[in-house]
Amino acid sequence: MESLWEEVRELSLGNSVERLESPPTPLRFLRDFVSQNKPCIISNAISHWAALSLWSTPSYLSDVLTGSLVSVHLTPNGCADALAPHPLHPSSLCFASAHVQLTPFPQALNLVRQNPENQRYVAYLQQQNDCFRTEYGPLKSDCDDHIPWASEALGCRPEAVNLWIGNHLSETSFHKDHYENLYAVVSGEKHFILLPPTDVHRMYIRQYPAACYSYSEGTGEFTLELEKPERSVPWCSVDPYPSPATKDQESSKFPLYFNGPKPFQCTVKAGEMLYLPSMWFHHVRQSAADGGCIIAVNYWYDMQFDIKYAYFNFLQSLNYQSICNPTALQSRSEDSDSTSSAKHLSNGTYANATATNGMVMEPIQDSESEDE
Amino acid sequence: MESLWEEVRELSLGNSVERLESPPTPLRFLRDFVSQNKPCIISNAISHWAALSLWSTPSYLSDVLTGSLVSVHLTPNGCADALAPHPLHPSSLCFASAHVQLTPFPQALNLVRQNPENQRYVAYLQQQNDCFRTEYGPLKSDCDDHIPWASEALGCRPEAVNLWIGNHLSETSFHKDHYENLYAVVSGEKHFILLPPTDVHRMYIRQYPAACYSYSEGTGEFTLELEKPERSVPWCSVDPYPSPATKDQESSKFPLYFNGPKPFQCTVKAGEMLYLPSMWFHHVRQSAADGGCIIAVNYWYDMQFDIKYAYFNFLQSLNYQSICNPTALQSRSEDSDSTSSAKHLSNGTYANATATNGMVMEPIQDSESEDE
Numbered sequence: 001m002e003s004l005w006e007e008v009r010e011l012s013l014g015n016s017v018e019r020l021e022s023p024p025t026p027l028r029f030l031r032d033f034v035s036q037n038k039p040c041i042i043s044n045a046i047s048h049w050a051a052l053s054l055w056s057t058p059s060y061l062s063d064v065l066t067g068s069l070v071s072v073h074l075t076p077n078g079c080a081d082a083l084a085p086h087p088l089h090p091s092s093l094c095f096a097s098a099h100v101q102l103t104p105f106p107q108a109l110n111l112v113r114q115n116p117e118n119q120r121y122v123a124y125l126q127q128q129n130d131c132f133r134t135e136y137g138p139l140k141s142d143c144d145d146h147i148p149w150a151s152e153a154l155g156c157r158p159e160a161v162n163l164w165i166g167n168h169l170s171e172t173s174f175h176k177d178h179y180e181n182l183y184a185v186v187s188g189e190k191h192f193i194l195l196p197p198t199d200v201h202r203m204y205i206r207q208y209p210a211a212c213y214s215y216s217e218g219t220g221e222f223t224l225e226l227e228k229p230e231r232s233v234p235w236c237s238v239d240p241y242p243s244p245a246t247k248d249q250e251s252s253k254f255p256l257y258f259n260g261p262k263p264f265q266c267t268v269k270a271g272e273m274l275y276l277p278s279m280w281f282h283h284v285r286q287s288a289a290d291g292g293c294i295i296a297v298n299y300w301y302d303m304q305f306d307i308k309y310a311y312f313n314f315l316q317s318l319n320y321q322s323i324c325n326p327t328a329l330q331s332r333s334e335d336s337d338s339t340s341s342a343k344h345l346s347n348g349t350y351a352n353a354t355a356t357n358g359m360v361m362e363p364i365q366d367s368e369s370e371d372e
Numbered sequence: 373m374e375s376l377w378e379e380v381r382e383l384s385l386g387n388s389v390e391r392l393e394s395p396p397t398p399l400r401f402l403r404d405f406v407s408q409n410k411p412c413i414i415s416n417a418i419s420h421w422a423a424l425s426l427w428s429t430p431s432y433l434s435d436v437l438t439g440s441l442v443s444v445h446l447t448p449n450g451c452a453d454a455l456a457p458h459p460l461h462p463s464s465l466c467f468a469s470a471h472v473q474l475t476p477f478p479q480a481l482n483l484v485r486q487n488p489e490n491q492r493y494v495a496y497l498q499q500q501n502d503c504f505r506t507e508y509g510p511l512k513s514d515c516d517d518h519i520p521w522a523s524e525a526l527g528c529r530p531e532a533v534n535l536w537i538g539n540h541l542s543e544t545s546f547h548k549d550h551y552e553n554l555y556a557v558v559s560g561e562k563h564f565i566l567l568p569p570t571d572v573h574r575m576y577i578r579q580y581p582a583a584c585y586s587y588s589e590g591t592g593e594f595t596l597e598l599e600k601p602e603r604s605v606p607w608c609s610v611d612p613y614p615s616p617a618t619k620d621q622e623s624s625k626f627p628l629y630f631n632g633p634k635p636f637q638c639t640v641k642a643g644e645m646l647y648l649p650s651m652w653f654h655h656v657r658q659s660a661a662d663g664g665c666i667i668a669v670n671y672w673y674d675m676q677f678d679i680k681y682a683y684f685n686f687l688q689s690l691n692y693q694s695i696c697n698p699t700a701l702q703s704r705s706e707d708s709d710s711t712s713s714a715k716h717l718s719n720g721t722y723a724n725a726t727a728t729n730g731m732v733m734e735p736i737q738d739s740e741s742e743d744e
Contacts, residue, residue, distance in 0.1 A: 003686070004683070011681060012676075030402050030407065035678070155400075307680060310376055313379060
């Protein structure tokens with residue numbers, strides 16, 4: 001397994017996200033990136049968008065969208081679709097979704113722009129249901145309907161176009177999408193951590209009970225409530241930015257993440273576009289120099305469910321936990337059980353093939369969660 | 373593993389090789405076939421080749437190549453680069469290469485055209501070293517230098533172009549190539565059996581000692597001699613056309629092949645072209661209606677060593693033998709040992725993770741053998 005993680009980097013991905021100075025031809029995009037399932041950052045792909053100049057003026061947005069109701073996602077800490085202490089058993093975790101409310105845009109924008117440190121909530125204007133072409137329809141002419149070279153390469157138009165307006169407190173936890181994603185930053189900066197699908201076991205995907213924040217305007221307080229009927233969501237367990245106090249603990253819980261090959265990290269600035277390949281795990285933070293809004297538009301294109309996807313499903317179905325290379329992976333997960341019946345594989349690594357030790361990796365299901 | 377074999381067929385490959393009535397655009401070829409590692413047969417891709425009409429006249433070929441020396445591969449039975457009884461231990465097998473001799477073309481062509489049933493040898497004119505552009509240079513203008521839509525899609529010109537002239541007795545055993553292959557049939561028909569790289573464990577790739585036929589013109593006899601220094605070659609163990617007498621034995625030796633999903637079978641006729649994707653296992657037989665020559669030209673383009681290749685290497689590194697589904701795979705391999713420490717994986721199949729039972733699958737090395 002470790003050889004796989006290394007080999008895909010050595011053969012194809014390298015150690016950093018490739019940068020292109022201008023949009024690739026459709027053929028090059030398909031051959032060098034989509035077909036290889038390899039990300040890239042593209043400059044000068046959206047230079048002609050009116051959005052780049054217009055959207056930095058908040059009054060422009062409020063004027064154009066004065067009569068629009070938009071979806072606002074409210075959380076106490078900026079972490080929606082993320083793990084949070086279980087409301088009934090705080091020593092365990094649940095999967096927490098945001099409180100979502102439809103709000104007139106000018107008021108919604110104020111929620112994002114108010115000095116967020118003084119607020120008891122973090123607001124993120126987003127909805128991954130093609131919201132740019134629905135809720136934000138009046139802004140349509142400020143951007144392209146689609147990315148022409150990508151549409152030609154992929155042979156289709158985007159399945160969904162989503163708008164994201166937030167501040168530096170909003171953060172998106174590790175997850176993957178079943179789409180080819182072209183992610184254009186209009187204002188501010190987005191900071192991505194990326195891992196290829198081959199690294200699936202490093203994400204420690206586990207089942208968590210689904211819960212949802214509920215915000216009371218009266219008290220200004222959030223409550224976190226389990227969904228009814230109960231359902232569980234498979235989600236990545238790793239927080240790539242643990243606090244100094246929990247760093248050691250997190251490292252020992254998730255050694256394959258913290259001690260494996262360095263994740264890809266990149267910053268996408270205003271005017272740049274990230275090609276985020278289907279099935280890549282990604283974590284997103286954001287910042288703006290002036291403490292202002294971070295605005296992005298992303299285009300989701302249908303992916304091909306081909307041999308790569310079949311290989312991924314096979315890989316994910318393997319139960320892989322413990323490792324025999326103590327120099328590469330010094331910490332042992334509290335999850336792994338060195339006394340269980342690990343077998344020595346021919347490639348020199350250990351794999352635990354028992355299904356009865358409580359550590360079976362469940363298949364990842366498509367969830368209808370909010371993904372960046 | 374069985375789920376992987378099925379899933380790649382359900383998602384992407386279907387149950388037969390797709391046929392295109394005309395050459396695809398470069399984008400379509402890349403998107404729908406190369407990127408998906410999916411074969412297709414293309415009609416009307418070489419209709420403009422002079423070869424299609426000229427090469428069916430043997431005297432044309434002999435006239436154009438009257439002064440050319442070409443590589444002739446001689447075997448006793450038409451099986452070069454195939455398993456044969458070990459010369460010293462006939463109860464085991466070795467990997468046997470052809471006797472190769474440079475012969476003036478007109479004489480070489482006669483060796484192929486003579487009534488092969490009366491001969492003590494089978495001759496095959498071929499050499500996988502770009503022979504079409506070297507040994508057969510005078511025929512150059514009868515075909516295209518490259519396949520334009522493929523070169524544009526793949527972003528390069530062919531690494532090698534090879535010519536094949538043989539009769540119905542020549543057969544190529546299962547193997548794979550590290551190239552994207554465009555295989556054009558000019559005369560006769562080629563009958564392919566194809567398996568995707570996901571099916572690697574169904575091929576029972578094992579190490580065999582390398583040997584080479586030596587033909588004596590004096591006695592008209594072949595001797596099969598081990599290479600010196602000794603080397604071993606990883607080769608597919610499966611003969612997809614066992615004789616009625618050995619069918620049951622072969623089925624029980626190679627149950628994953630004979631009882632797994634149906635291999636892809638297709639016939640490529642004169643004037644048609646097969647896109648044979650990199651890393652696909654293929655077995656080739658040939659026929660000609662009039663008992664004449666079968667002539668083909670194939671273009672090898674460099675493949676991309678990308679995430680698909682990394683997944684393949686990972687898959688191949690897994691030792692997979694025994695199966696728990698008695699209905700899908702009723703025969704048990706004599707190689708598999710049901711008493712060894714098989715473990716129940718979470719996907720419901722059994723895998724044997726021991727490396728000490730003499731059944732370790734060695735990684736496939738690139739061999740310099742003659743591959744169709």
